[in-house]
Each structure stands twice: as structure tokens, then as C-alpha cells.
Amino acid sequence: MKTIVFLNTQKSGSSRDALLAAKELGYEVILITDRLSISDNRDEFPEVTEMIYGDVKNLKYLRYKIYSLMKEGYEIDAIVSFNDGDVYHASLLADEFSVGRFSTVAYKCMEDKILSRLCLRGTPYNPYHKIININANILDHDIFSHLPLVMKNPLSTGSKEVFIVNNNLEFFERMDYLFKNRVKYILLEEYLKGPQYLVETMVIKGKVHIIAVIEQDIYMYKGRSIVVGYNLHYDYNPDFYKGLETAVNDIIKHFELENGTCHLELRYINKQWKLIEINPRISGSGMNEMIRYSLGINLVKETLKLALGLEVDIAPRISLPIYAAYLVSPISGRLLKVTGKQSALESDGVISVYVKPKKGSQIYLPTSMGHRYARVIATGKSPFEAKINARSALDKIKLHILKD
Incomplete structure (x- = not known):
């Protein structure tokens, strides 16, 4: 039985799209997850052949499980x-199981934000940054003279442990919080003000293919940066795009990525591109859906084909401006109900509407990207119209919350 093994997924978004794409390609789908919210809802994943609940961070355990699957007749x-x-x-x-086609060392460097900075050492793409640990003498004027700074756990996911610190008090408060949560090292980076862009890429035999360039709209909440809007369009100044293309190619070259996908988040400061971070996968949430609606490319499906050694097709079939607007909550509490979804869906230009929480769910203030509770994807005659359509529709969705 020809099989693809997946490590973890979300209930929706790019990672879930990948499970569905694997089934469409004719493969058995094995999902190993450490999330009870997934394993306890097995019936919500009909595309999964076998779901295994276990420690996804334990390589010894994973090897044992994969060997067991092979003994059961699964051809990995x-x-x-x-x-x-x-x-x-x-x-x-x-x-290890002789089916690898991606650049593993490059992926390791992308997942660890300290290694990412080391890969770009001596290039103009690194902002000012510093690494500190619990035993370091952090009373360094070189650090405090650069405030405000971005303080992050270098292994953080979904912006959960990434903070903007504006003064000495916030610096020590956030540092204590991270160390109390067993973070051994902290990465400090210059806080860059300027427009932020997300660039989705696929690299095949060393050639970088830019799939999409997306402007990001960011909502600030108590030192946290939460992306609440993604503007996917193609109306970029040729010189601007050429500079971006050169920077993306150069950055990926420094990571020595030969095969695989990655997305970069960059800011354009004084005519110079600075890397905020790079991740070894397509961006999560609705990114695959956005690209599919905008370009006609199912990027997760093509990524699977690359992983399987099959021919990849990333040629655009259409070209539509797309905007995805996300809803965060100004209060925390228990969700009583959601209204306005159908009204949003019937709004001008709207392609899809997704509401994440169910009745009774706990709603949190926006301290991570996981605290976005609804998404509207819309198009229009121009990027601006697509944005207006998406945001107008999102405004119709209301979370009715019993406040904590």
C-alpha cells in the first residue's frame, strides 16, 4: 500500500489541505499526532487511513512506529x-528511511532562529541581533541602546513567545517569563518598522521559484505582532520586485536549500530587504487556499509531488487579486454563539468564510497567531477592492462571548 506519513496537522488550513491532497494523489494517509484535539476527533478526518496518537518529538518512538507500519504492509x-x-x-x-528528497540541514537551520541568523552572518539581510542565555551578563549597553527590540524564543511557533520590548522594565519582565518557561537561549533582534511581506517559494534542484508575494497587515497587542490581513497581488513596481527576487534568491542560497518549500517574512527598510524569519514549509492557515484561488496552484499538492519524486507543476493558471482578513477578539471568555457567517459569505467578492471555534470554546485575547477565530477570503477588480470586500464581510461576523 503506497503510503505517506504525516507528522501532525491542524484541523484546517495548509496542513489539513496536504492530507486531502495525499488522498487525491492515491496514497494511504498515516497521521502521527501528539494533539488530543485531533486524535479525539478521529471521525473528522475521513481522508486519514490510520491515525496514531504519540510523541511526535521523540525520534526513537517515531522510528519504531514507522517500522511497525512497514511490517503491516504499508509502503512508505x-x-x-x-x-x-x-x-x-x-x-x-x-x-533515514531512504525516501528523503528535501534539504534536511537547511530545514534544521530554518526551524531554529539562531541558526537562521548564523546562516546569514555577514549579509545585509540580518538586522542587529544578539543571543543571550540564563548565565549571560545581559547588562550590556550595546543591547539597551537598540531598544525597542524583538525578544523571542528561537524555537517559538506561531508567534507564541515573540515579544516587542520597548524599555528596560519590559525587557526584564519578558526575559524572566521566557527563562521561567525553560527557554535556554533568547534571540534579540532589532525592531524594524516598515511594510512586511511574505514570500512563498519552492526550490527544485537549486532553482528558486517565487510562487506568491503577499503584503501583511499586522495588529499589535501588548507587544505581540498578529497578522490580520494578507494581500496577494501582482501589481508591484518592476524594480521593487526585481530587488525582492534578488534578495530571496540570495537568502535561500545561504541556507543551501536544494529541494523543498519555504516561506520568508521580510521588511523593506531604506531600500534594503531584512529577513524577519524563514520557515521550511508553506505558511499555515489559509495560505494554500489563497494561492489556489489566486493562481490555480495547489501548493501543498505540488510539495507532496516534490517529496515523492514526481513531476511538479507550478505554472499559474489564473491571476486574481486575493485578500484574506482575520478576526481577533478584544475580550476573552466562553463562546456563546457566532452570527453573521452566512451574511459574510453572501457579500461582494467573497470566495470563502471559515469560523474556527465551536459553541462553548474558550476565546483568548490575541497573544499568538492561534488566537484568530474567523477568516474571510475575497477577490475584487483590484487589490484594494479585494481588501475592502474581505474586511467588510469580516465585520459581519460576530463572536458572542461570556466574558471571563
Whole structure:
């Protein structure tokens, strides 16, 4: 039985799209997950042949499970993950089981933000940054003279442990929080003000293919940066795009990525591109859906084909401006109901509407990307119209919350 093994997934978004794409390609789908919210809802994943609940961070355990699957008659053709923090382990295991086609060392450097900065050492793409540990003498004027700074756990996922610190008090408060949560090292980076872009790429035999360039709209909440809007369009100044293309190619070259996908988040500061971070996978949430609606490319499906050694087709079939707007909550509490979904769906230009929480769910203030509770994807005659359509529709969705 030709089989693809997946490490973790979300209930929706790019990682879930990958499970469905694997089934469409004719493969048995094995999902190993450490999330009870997934394993306890097995019936919601009909595309999964077998779901295994276990420790996805334990390589010894994973090897044992994969050997067991092979003894059961599964022919393992690929081991992959589209989930934040699990991509490197999946690629490493694929190499061990002789089905690896991605650049594993590059993936490791992308997942670890300290290694990412080391890969770009001496290039103009690195902002000012510093690494500190619990035993370091952090009373360094070189650090505090650069405030405000971005303080992050270098292995953080989904912006969960990434903070903007504006002064000495916030610096020590956030540092104590991270160390109390057993973070051994902290990465400090210059806080860059300027427009931020997300660039989705696929690399095939060393050639970088830019799939999409997306402007990001960011909502700030108590030092956290939460992306609430993605503007996918093609109306870029040729010189601007050429500079971006050159920077993306150069950055990926420094990581020595020969085969695989990755997305970069960059800011354009004083006519210079600065890398915020790079991740070894397509961006999560609705990114695959956005690209499919905008270009006619199912990027996760093509990524699977690359992992399987099949011919990849990333030629655009259409070209539509797309905007995805996300809803965050100004209060926390228990969700009583959601209204306005149908009204949003019937709004001008709207392609899809997704509401994440169910009645009774706990709603949190936006301290991570996981605290976005609804999404509207819309198009229009122009990028601006697509944005207006998406945001107008999103405004119709209301979370009715019993406040904590």
C-alpha cells in the first residue's frame, strides 16, 4: 500500500489541505499526532487511513512506529510535515528511511532562529541581533541602546513567545517569563518598522521559484505582532520586485536549500530587504487556499509531488487579486454563539468564510497567531477592492462571548 506519513496537522488550513491532497494523489494517509484535539476527533478526518496518537518529538518512538507500519504492509513513499516545528524531524526521518528528497540541514537551520541568523552572518539581510542565555551578563549597553527590540524564543511557533520590548522594565519582565518557561537561549533582534511581506517559494534542484508575494497587515497587542490581513497581488513596481527576487534568491542560497518549500517574512527598510524569519514549509492557515484561488496552484499538492519524486507543476493558471482578513477578539471568555457567517459569505467578492471555534470554546485575547477565530477570503477588480470586500464581510461576523 503506497503510503505517506504525516507528522501532525491542524484541523484546517495548509496542513489539513496536504492530507486531502495525499488522498487525491492515491496514497494511504498515516497521521502521527501528539494533539488530543485531533486524535479525539478521529471521525473528522475521513481522508486519514490510520491515525496514531504519540510523541511526535521523540525520534526513537517515531522510528519504531514507522517500522511497525512497514511490517503491516504499508509502503512508505514519503514522510512529511506541514506543521510548525515538525518539518525538520519529518525530513530527517525521510532520509533515514531512504525516501528523503528535501534539504534536511537547511530545514534544521530554518526551524531554529539562531541558526537562521548564523546562516546569514555577514549579509545585509540580518538586522542587529544578539543571543543571550540564563548565565549571560545581559547588562550590556550595546543591547539597551537598540531598544525597542524583538525578544523571542528561537524555537517559538506561531508567534507564541515573540515579544516587542520597548524599555528596560519590559525587557526584564519578558526575559524572566521566557527563562521561567525553560527557554535556554533568547534571540534579540532589532525592531524594524516598515511594510512586511511574505514570500512563498519552492526550490527544485537549486532553482528558486517565487510562487506568491503577499503584503501583511499586522495588529499589535501588548507587544505581540498578529497578522490580520494578507494581500496577494501582482501589481508591484518592476524594480521593487526585481530587488525582492534578488534578495530571496540570495537568502535561500545561504541556507543551501536544494529541494523543498519555504516561506520568508521580510521588511523593506531604506531600500534594503531584512529577513524577519524563514520557515521550511508553506505558511499555515489559509495560505494554500489563497494561492489556489489566486493562481490555480495547489501548493501543498505540488510539495507532496516534490517529496515523492514526481513531476511538479507550478505554472499559474489564473491571476486574481486575493485578500484574506482575520478576526481577533478584544475580550476573552466562553463562546456563546457566532452570527453573521452566512451574511459574510453572501457579500461582494467573497470566495470563502471559515469560523474556527465551536459553541462553548474558550476565546483568548490575541497573544499568538492561534488566537484568530474567523477568516474571510475575497477577490475584487483590484487589490484594494479585494481588501475592502474581505474586511467588510469580516465585520459581519460576530463572536458572542461570556466574558471571563
